[in-house]
Amino acid sequence: MPAEDILVEEEQVEKFNDWSGGDDKPFRVSYGKLMMWYFLLSDAFTFAGFLIAYGTLRFSSASWPVPDVVFSTFPGGLHDLPLIFVTVMSFILIVSSATMVRAVQEGHRENKRGVVFWMLLTVIGGAGFLGCQAWEWNNLINKENMTVSRNPFGSHVANGVYLDENGQPGGETFEAGDTYLLHRADLRSEMTEMELMALESHGEGHEGDHAEEHLVLDAFPADFPDKYVDEDGFIMRKFQVTDGAQAGTTARQEYGPKAFGALFFGITGFHGFHVFSGVVFLLIILINAGSGVYERRENGYEMVEKIGLYWHFVDLVWVFVFLVFYLL
């Protein structure tokens, strides 16, 4: 009897010394997939923190730039197309998510060619999205002069009417909540000869909606009856308030809430960084899959499944970035 006891004890000890966990998997998924889920959970909290910060600052501001005015340009010099370009960006990401699902399915069938083909399409989708974002950022930074700390998209807080060239209320009215973009005047001393010649031939001081875009001055700041040009060259139109406590007073356009630029570049940049690293990982796994690394593992291309989870998460975050920044 004692000998048997010792035998059982030795078996027990051996079992407790085995730290591999054996074949029992928590939640019946592999370690890698489980940890990918928990990483995504933590990442979701990071993004939620950013987006809630955006909401909080928006709630705390008297006015906020209306997104369908801010995001209304389209490549090719098209304007007044609210939200159309970001809708195209959303479609690109959704399509790349669907091609990723196809890659995972082909992986389950151990079909190497299928995995490579569908992952390649996913990579192209991701790169296309990044290209669109690069265009959007370039447009905001270089054409519309938005930076992390300067937001030229202001909003009116009361109804009013813009002043005309003589400093009298003109015919152009606006309502509380209307968003405007502060355009920038050019310094004559900073223009090239070509630009100056083009300006001469067009003729200066012509009327029209975009007259302020072509304003060329000798020095900043400058004051006019109908507008003020600040030290950075931003043109702020003057107007008369027509309702509320300030009715009858004259005021001028201001910069929008400063936080807008930092929030926009910070949050879409963080998402764009996720897309970029996703594309890099997709490429690495695509090359591994193509060279037969996962074929030899015979586990249904699980690595493709894991990067698939990450890629869908990037699409998932975009659903909420799209909602918060563009739709609401």
Add this chain to the structure above:
Amino acid sequence: MADHVSYEDSVKGVYKGLILLAIVTLVEVGFSLFGKGHILGGEALSDYTWFIYLIGIILIGLSLYKAYFIVYEFMHMGYEVKGLAASVLLPLVLLVWALVAFFQEGNAWKQNRETVQERNEMGAEKYEQSGQTYDLSTGTGEE
């Protein structure tokens, strides 16, 4: 899509899901533009607060549906063990409190800013005389 259906059916499922997500996105953009008064005469309604809130709730609802679909179908959560889904999704409930608390705080900041602006415009003395006792430190007071 899932293991319990045939390969052909799961391939079909992907394209159905893609079309579904695309349509929901288009509907969202439509609602957003309608709410901002760009299409279908939303202009007349966009002055009402309830209309803006209604559009907001619809947009949030549609986005949550998209999120649900991506997680449960594309990410396969619907076919995993229930414990996995619970351990990943339940912690997100904490965000509800974060939303309530921070948005409340944002509103309080806005009120404080308005009070500061009002004081600046009236001048501090006149403000005291006007009998308003808004306490900046607690955000409470009466007029």
